[in-house]
Amino acid sequence: MAAILVVDDSTTMRQMVAFTLTSAGHEVVEAPDGNKALGIAKQRKFDLVITDVNMPGMNGIDLVQGLRELPDCKFIPILVLTTEAGAELKAKGKSAGATGWIVKPFNPEVLLDTLKKVLD
């Protein structure tokens, strides 16, 4: 059981991820964009963050950088869940501090396996 912050501008996608995670017994907090996610992350601790890249306001890469600057989020795993699969963007994400990169559409089982790996 882990506390997970899910960041995506699409309500449907957030619900999909939240459904998958809550079914596995995790606690999920949702945020529609990077700025709100950063605000939530400042208020409480999370065990893991899953974020999209293309979002209004602050994008996913900037959010990863912002989260890494927070003391509570410095060492937690951050997964990027996006439709983008370009090597350049992946490199940007990695240098920003992302732990993993999952390309949409995700398989719920694969997502849960990945979560287990990064949480262990």
Add this chain to the structure above:
Amino acid sequence: MKVLRFKLYAYRNRLVPMFVLVMIPWLAVAPWAPWWAISIAMPLLFICAALLFVHVLPTPSMTPRATDVGTLTEAEVLRMRRNPDQNAQQLLARWAMMTRDSKLQLEEVDQHVSEVMNHAESAVVEIGRRFVEVTRKTRKQVELAVGLLSRTGGEEARATGQALDSLTDYINASDALLKNLGEQLLALGEQLANLAARQEAVREDSKRIDGALDQLAALASEIRVLALDSSRRGGTDNRAFVEMTDRVRALSLTADESSRAIRKTLEDIKAQAGTTDTAIRALAKQARDAGRTSAQEVTELTGATLRKTQEVHSALGEIGALGERIQDDINQIVIELQFQDITQQKLQRLKQPMISELASSWLSMFEETRAFNRKLSATAGDAVEAPATPFRVSLKKSPEAEKRAPEADRKSPAAGKDPKQDAERPRDDGSKVELF
């Protein structure tokens, strides 16, 4: 003739529907009309349709619409060049009108796309919510079903602190109860058998009493004989002795009567004991048989129940396997819904730039036309003497037009004359006004 041509051009899209409408009444009546009437009516119909088109249908406004092909005759181009400013203003007005119409259309399209996206979003959210509910309910059902066989009754029972006994426990308890009943019946049978044994002992005792009574009777007879002998030997001398012998005789008579009464009573007891013994033996046999039957039935029942439990267990296993398959299906649905969502996101990202691009395109067309207007005004004098060439307005640059462009530039009186004016000509960005 020119008006007729224009009318034909203006109504070109409606001619076929109009002709069909005119033909419908004729076609409706034709099956019942004689052949000569049809042969007369047919040419009349075409004549009537032609008259209707020429004289009844109103002539549309001469202002061309956005969808019209901007091809003009040589005379019209010459006339336009003689009065370029006025015609260019007309052209600008047409462009403005076209842009306004297009803008409205684009706004409508944008609204429709947004509505579709909102509908899709709400539908998907609703589907997701329903799936969550279904999964929750299914999980609860499985928990309850498993709770029948496991020790506790699921999360709900745990939450309320009420631990329900499992089905197996119930079966075991029932088995123990029935076994206990069987054992009790067997014990009862044993007790009854013991009772019968005791009755046997009573019968033996009564036999002994019977023997003792026989002896008592024999004794009484001897006493009586003795009393008679004593009285015969003693005579009448001893009056006291006689009285004594009388008493002994009376005593012996009493003892005899008593012994008879005892015998009679004992015979009654013996008869009753025999009856009781028979009944008790029958009862004991019945109880023993019932106990054996019950024990056998309980064992069979327990075996059947355990077999049923195994069946229920395997059925629950199948339910579990089905649940896993359902989970796989749901995973697949989740993936499919993501495809829909990703497509929607891409469409949303595409929508705004596309509309902006269109608006920019129209704006550049407007600017291009304005530049053309300036150029036309500047070269009005030369244009009057220039050879008449078709005037074409195209929204997109066709390959044919691209091929003709250099030639047109060469032929144009403006080409090469004023580089400054050439520099003012807007660059080609997909929309273009070409002067051939």
